[in-house]
Amino acid sequence: MSATAATTKRSAKAAMGPFGQVGKIVDELDDRLGVAKGGRVFLDKIFPDHWSFMLGEISLYSFVVLLATGIFLSLYFVPSTQQVIYHGSYRPLDGQWVSEAFKSTVSISFDVRGGLLVRQMHHWGADIFTGSIIVHMARIFFTGAFRKPRELNWIIGTTMLILAILEGFIGYSLPDDLISGTGLRIGYSIAESIPFVGSYLVTFLWGGQFPGTGIIIPRFFIIHVLIIPLVLLGLVSVHLGLLVRQKHTQFAGEGRTEHNVVGSPMFPTFMAKTTGFLFMVTAATALLGAFVQINPIWQFGSYDASKISYAVQPDWYMGWLDGALRIMPSWEFAGWGHTIPFEVLLPAVVFPGLIFTIALMWPALERKVTGDDELHNLLDRPRDRPKRTAAGAAMFALLFTLFGASSTDVLANFFHISLNEVLWFFRIAVIVIPIVAGLVTYQLCREMQGVHGIGKRKRPVIVQRSVQGEYTTVPTPPRPDDMHTELDPEPVPVRIDIEPLSNGGTGEPESSPTGVRQVTR
Amino acid sequence: MSDEERQPSRTRVPMPVAALSDPHMGDAAKHPARVEKIIAVIFLLAIVFLALFGAAYWQNWRAWELGGTIGVGLFLLGFGLTAWGKYLMPQGPFVEERHTLASTSEERDSMAAALVERSAVVVKRRKMLGGLFALGAGIFGIVAVFPLLRSLGPLPGDSLDVTDWRKGTVLVDSSGRPVRKDTLVVGGIMTVYPQGTVNPQTGFITDRGQAVDQTVLIRVSDQPLVPPTMPGREDWTPDGYVAYSKLCTHLGCPVGLYEQELELLVCPCHQSMFNVRNGAVPQFGPAPRPLPQMHLGYNEQGYLIAMAPYDQAVGPGFYERTT
């Protein structure tokens, strides 16, 4: 009896096929969805291993962290500017008039278990999100990965950067505290300054003259929680989809051509590394959220339009605009019954508009200037494109200088210099530093192009003198450390012999696999 | 084609097999056994910290303890997994061929032809219909925008130009107390609002009081200012009191920073500087226009009052603003 049961068990196992339960699931799914072919291609996908290709993953995973922490916060936050008297855990606010939005944020920070941690993770995550987008974008720019056929991905990415900056600004304005409220007032005034449409735009958005009916916070809430995240999710999907379809770029090297991709396979290697990286990005956000305080709104108090604090800078990704506003001379045009505030328009509307337009159009601009219409799957080394690299360096120098210009008071305080002198320094620096940076970078690239073996280990050379007085040099043999193991890149094998003992352990690739069954359906 | 012929073949065909000892499949680490042990320890530590997070949450520990435990635990978990992937999983290098993205020129031509020629058929035969439809769709596109934009809020009208200050409005502080002749000493500054915008019992200040009417009152001397802040303003500064709109003419921040010895109002946002003796004309920084000055006076009770509304729109510039 037991023999029969055992036989049935074994034959049942045999009937399942050589790949067991998983094979059966694959069969069932494939019958319905036809996924086996595409799935296999997907699992075989090759990812080049260069470290700079992982920068986009920082953005992607910090976005995931933002979504998760954001969902938590949205379950507690009250998007309302209704004024109430605060009675709660934080005593120094007791009895004061605060908005519901502010009160709920203080409550998240002090009364909700884990609330302060999640709130800080969300804010740190946002800073890291925008920071990593910029770093990733820089890598794409300096290696020329935006060239054909990837211009669309560049445009999508730049759009996501704009949305990320906007999302961050809206997000930290939601708690309606003194500092972010001041930022909103400034935003209102900037929008108001736009000729013809400005005053309409602001009374429409805010529901009247500042601060309006108070509808701005609920509107910002739904934009921040629903509208922009949906758009971002859609754009990220297209961004990654294009990456999958067009495949990743790679640096030139041995075995790497315009027509292949060399690296590690999606499953299991890349999945392991990238999942591990997801955990590490989350962990980094959690550690920052645990140990470094950010945006302690309880210290600022609820927004009151007649109150102000000194040393109010916006979050770092808006700092370049704040710096531009500070150093701009007061050129306002007033005449013929109208006013056009150029001192606001130029630094806060025209300038960022110009920067982002140039960014969006860069692939087209470069195509036009270089006349290069070819498909590129191999990346440039930045030094091989000195003009592009210099332009990018100048742009970064400009943004960095503007960021410094937004901290004029902090710098004046730290270096014990007059505030007025610091401001004049930045007015001049914002023109000089980008030009110098561009020129220096250009020169550096040219020089690095001309020198071979930069960054490689130098090997000592033995100088010998012959009897006649001739000098000859004899290179020392390379150390074992310097030798490369060379392996030919191979396609990902279809099958792996995981039980070599059954083959007698030859270690040679077999041409006939084990466990083959003939089955007809 | 019969049904059987249409079905994909289900015969299992022999497939090439790679050996496990193939260096492409092998460990990248020089000492894989040691690396495995290290990763195992890392995973164990991760488990400890993550469990500690659970305990920390249950015991309602503080934010840094919650974050520290889950941060370290998650980091170790991720680090271990990544190390496993980097050192112990097949590294390759493997290669994948790129398929040409572009279709054949035949396929491209047929697509273009489908678009161009089929549209031509429609347009050739039904030009009028096409035109009418396009007009309808265009009009829809335009009018659909109306509710999206216009319903959001009111027209600005003249709301951006006027404040609540009128002739006779009493100046009150943030507690609702009126200002008298000796409230401030020379060198003193306070923020004032129109009486009626501050509730003395509850301390509540209306939005307009805070945002639009906010005024900064400074005692610069104990005599009316000579020379006046601007020509024609000889009686605007009784007993040395000067009042300006607190809204910066740059971007609307409250100009609350006063330097007594320099007699300078500085806007904290972008460091525009206004001299209070000469009509708050900007001396430095991006602000384009002086702060509007209030004509001050006294009423019968000895309280400081506004003698007239501001003579211009307060705050930042906008297109419809006239000086």
Place this chain on the structure above:
Amino acid sequence: MRGVRTPLRGSFRTQFLLPAGLLVVAVMASFAMFIPGADAGASGHADTAQVPSIPNKHVTTRACGTLNVKGVTGTTRNAGNPFNSSNRFCLNGHLVSYGSRYITYTNPPQSLISAGQLLFAQTCSSCHGNDANGVNPDGTATIGPNLQGVGAATVDFWVSTGRMPAADVKAVEAERRATRLTPLQALELAAWVNSLDPAVPAVPYPHLATADQSAGQDLFSLNCAACHTITGSGDALAFGTNAPSLQNRSVTAQQAVEAMRTGPANMPRFSGNLTDHQVADIVSYVTGRLEHPDNPGGVGLGGVGPVAEGFVALLIGVGGLVLICFWIGERS
């Protein structure tokens, strides 16, 4: 086609440690900027001619003698004017103390005057004149201003915070520093200077037990945050002046009241617009909360705000993660 695989080797040093070290250095350097340290000691020159002088205003009563009340409001009750406060105690034609239940203002005892005169002659007369009137023996103006009629609180503030004796007479503003003189010596000087032209405010002694920190926070954010920042971290103001940090724990409640009531240097003078009750509330908030900030979220970064946070996010957050990318990926 030949492929390349670089096995792991001692490049850990260059691949990982070197960038990590650079990152740490960058982080430390930017952190150093934000740790609250000494206040900005600006360079420049003092222009005493610009200081608005408050005209003298004397009140004479039999009990309290002649008192210079130029520095205080006449209108608001319990706002630092002895003739408009809940309490006033004079003796033998001198003002001894006055105030309300939130702040008691007391003049230094008469017995300190002679010691104060001696100390003044040694320490202060070179800049302020032998009679503290800002006039040299030859009739020219001294570097330091006329101190007659400033009141005991003013003298006590400048001396007890170490601003006087001045370290750099050419500085735009004198900075707080470690005091050379003891608190008793400060009172001696105050006693003597005050005796030349008895004035108010007298040295304040705040009673903070019943002060309301929440009301203090509200008033602080309206009246003080514009210069001192909402977290009290202090910052640079125009033309080399600055508002000092209130997170400094050596700032005492007494000094805070003195500063508010006397308006030192470019700080406005808060008289009738803040009652003693309100001043006590503000001071309770400053000494209780600003000097002991509520940072449950972790390291406070000096209360400087988004500038510091941006540095941390970019250098530590993004920088650290990029470092991890260095480790995971290859460098070809």
